[in-house]
Structure formats: structure tokens, C-alpha cells
Amino acid sequence: MSAVNALVAHQDAEGGIALRHEIVDDTFLPEGDVTVSVEYSGINYKDALAVTPKGGVARSYPLIPGIDAAGTVTASSSSQFAVGDRVVAHGYDIGTGRHGGYADTARLPADYLVKLDGLTTGEAAAIGTAGFTAAMSVNAIRDHGVRPQDGPVLVTGATGGVGSISVDLLAGLGYEVIASTGKAEAHDYLMGLGAYQVIGRLPEQGEKVRPLGKSKWAGVVDSVGGDTLAYALSTLNYAGVAAISGLARSADLPTTVMPFILRGVTLAGIDSVQLAIGPRREIWKQIEGELKPKHLNEITKDVPVLEAPHTLRTIIGGGVTGRTRVVVHDGF
Structure with missing residues (x-):
């Protein structure tokens, strides 16, 4: 077993939700073909809903939120991915029904993942969902x-x-x-x-x-x-x-x-959540080419993962402009 740094959301008996830093062992993570060292995640409206009472998107608690995750493969039983591959994952039940990107480690099915060729993990997370x-x-x-x-x-x-x-x-x-x-x-x-x-x-x-x-x-x-x-x-x-x-x-x-x-x-x-992995990977190829945002740096600001709870409260009220990238690897 190895230790995992994570933000974990818990629901109390009255329906309130608390999001706090915890160190859990890797048995806390779900089954999956690929283990990823998460470097970045993001702040999305859906992330805020996942930690909002009656937000309607989280299936159960405790939950590691973060519907975006970008990082490097550290273990893989899939022929599609090798240790050292840069990857991004988003959509499906990530951060709502299975543990997501607000942890330094994620374990995911291979058919949730997109291999990055023309983007860094930081760029992929800035783009995100x-x-x-x-x-x-x-x-x-x-x-x-x-x-x-x-x-x-x-x-x-x-x-x-x-x-x-x-x-x-x-x-x-x-x-x-x-x-x-x-x-x-x-x-x-x-x-x-x-x-x-x-x-x-x-x-x-x-x-x-x-x-x-x-x-x-x-x-x-x-x-x-x-x-x-x-x-x-x-x-x-x-x-x-x-x-x-x-x-x-x-x-x-x-x-x-x-x-x-x-x-x-x-x-x-437009639904990016349930889109099949084949078309998803093709669109990411476009994003690495003609659909790469030209002003990504101007659009993006960074917050350490431990500051994500504050930003999640802000986005609910419409107080966030552009994209907020969550720095996970150096954020705990």
C-alpha cells in the first residue's frame, strides 16, 4: 500500500458536505487499468456542484472530486498505455461517481484516458472539460x-x-x-x-x-x-x-x-460527459492542432489544490473568469 494525498468530500447526517485534506492509502481508490500521478486538475461548475448540498451530481460520499485529471502514467496493465505516458481524463463518472483529480494519484480504466502528444499535462488541464x-x-x-x-x-x-x-x-x-x-x-x-x-x-x-x-x-x-x-x-x-x-x-x-x-x-x-472514447480522442487531436486555444495563458490562472475549496465556492456565484487550473503535484 502507498499513501495518497487527497481532498475528500464527506456528507454528514444533515446533508452538509465538508471537503478536507486527507491522507488515505491506495486501497481507497477504485479498480482501474491505469494508475496516474496527477499533476493538474481544474475548477468546473460541476466540481462545485459535487461539493454543494443537493448539488445533484455526486452519486455517493466520501468522494474525491475533480472531473479533470492530467498527469503521467505510473502503472498500467493496458497495452494502450505505458509508464511515462502523459495523459488526460475527464467526463464519464470521474469526480462524481468515482474518485477524481483532486488527489495526487488516480486509478482509471484505460478507455477513460487520452494520450497526449502535442500538449503538456498543464496545457491539457487548462483546457479541460x-x-x-x-x-x-x-x-x-x-x-x-x-x-x-x-x-x-x-x-x-x-x-x-x-x-x-x-x-x-x-x-x-x-x-x-x-x-x-x-x-x-x-x-x-x-x-x-x-x-x-x-x-x-x-x-x-x-x-x-x-x-x-x-x-x-x-x-x-x-x-x-x-x-x-x-x-x-x-x-x-x-x-x-x-x-x-x-x-x-x-x-x-x-x-x-x-x-x-x-x-x-x-x-x-453538446455533451462531453458520455462521449465515446474514440471520438473523444479524435477531438483531443484537433485540440493539439487547429483547435488549440491561442490565448490559453491569458485565460488560465493557477491555484494550489488546498485552495480549491475556496474557488469552488466562488464559481457557484459566478465569480470566476476563464479557466482555473488546480496544481496538484506541488499543491499538497
Whole structure:
């Protein structure tokens, strides 16, 4: 047996959740083909929900959170991976149903892992679930046939992880990006990522969402939901597409069928959790190439793993901009 440093979430009899540093032995970890020395994880909204009472994502406790994990293979019974390989893992039940990345060691099935060739483990963790979701969203817009010359692309929740990397990727591909955010102080940050224009939250205060509004966008990347998504759908160009991946504002969608049947718009759901490992690995190859964020350093800030609990509380209230990478290997 060997010792594992970890942040472990426990639920008490009243439903409260405490996240604290513990040293456990490796029998605490689940079965898996590959053992990884975790170097980095990340802060995602889902990580915060996993340690929030009635958050609805954790299956059981005690739990090591962290839906992202990037590091180096230290043991493997799989022919796909060898000791020394750099890998990243995210999605599936990592950090929700099985122990995740907020520990210096993870044990995972081989078919959860992606081998890194063109990225460091630090870069992969900075991209993480949010950046992968952004890449899927950008692909959905391109696969729908939306080209840069077809008109602007709206990115809602633009200062979040998905939003920030979507702005970066779309601008890098030549799209005119309209970044929507409620953070007025983030104007320069978003312009620095390549946004053509930065606007406030949609709909504007007091503005009514019409069944059909004036056409404005060729595509939308939305991680907000609620009336923001309803507004975006009602103002999409004919045959436009909205790639949706979040519900930061609301899970409700107060809209009508009119955008779909009168303008032929498409609502494309983006799910990075259950995506099969084959397509997952192919998208990571794209991320190592044409879909590598150009401004990853500007988007990313680091926190030691022992400071992750504070940042998790902050992200729930919308107080985090860009990506927060959790430094695990030197963080305990």
C-alpha cells in the first residue's frame, strides 16, 4: 500500500458536505487499468456542484472530486498505455461517481484516458472539460456549415471557461465573435481573446423576448440557458445553429417552436460527459492542432489544490473568469 494525498468530500447526517485534506492509502481508490500521478486538475461548475448540498451530481460520499485529471502514467496493465505516458481524463463518472483529480494519484480504466502528444499535462488541464466542450461547440457550428462570412457568432457567458475558450477558438478561425457577459470589467479581457464586440447580458434589462426577433447571428455558443438562450434562438439567422452546453442562468427554455419552423434553426446539444472514447480522442487531436486555444495563458490562472475549496465556492456565484487550473503535484 502507498499513501495518497487527497481532498475528500464527506456528507454528514444533515446533508452538509465538508471537503478536507486527507491522507488515505491506495486501497481507497477504485479498480482501474491505469494508475496516474496527477499533476493538474481544474475548477468546473460541476466540481462545485459535487461539493454543494443537493448539488445533484455526486452519486455517493466520501468522494474525491475533480472531473479533470492530467498527469503521467505510473502503472498500467493496458497495452494502450505505458509508464511515462502523459495523459488526460475527464467526463464519464470521474469526480462524481468515482474518485477524481483532486488527489495526487488516480486509478482509471484505460478507455477513460487520452494520450497526449502535442500538449503538456498543464496545457491539457487548462483546457479541460470546459475547453473540450468549447471545441465540441465550435465543431457543431462548423459541421452545420456556418462559415465566417455568414455573419457573427454570439457567445453567451463569455467570461466562463466554455465561453472564454469559445471566443478564442472562433476568433482564431476567422469568425466575427460577439461576446455577451454581465461583467463590464471583462471588456478588455474578451477583446484580448479576439472578440469583435463585447455586449452585456441578453436579453437587455426590460427587453421582452419575442417569439421571433430581428435576425442577428449565424451561430450561437450558449452555456447560460434560460431567457438568454430563448433570446438567442429568436434572433438567429435563417438556418442558424445554437450549440448549447450549460445552464448557468437557468435550465428552463421559455421559447416557442417558431424559430425552428419559420427560420429552420437548429438546437445542437453538446455533451462531453458520455462521449465515446474514440471520438473523444479524435477531438483531443484537433485540440493539439487547429483547435488549440491561442490565448490559453491569458485565460488560465493557477491555484494550489488546498485552495480549491475556496474557488469552488466562488464559481457557484459566478465569480470566476476563464479557466482555473488546480496544481496538484506541488499543491499538497
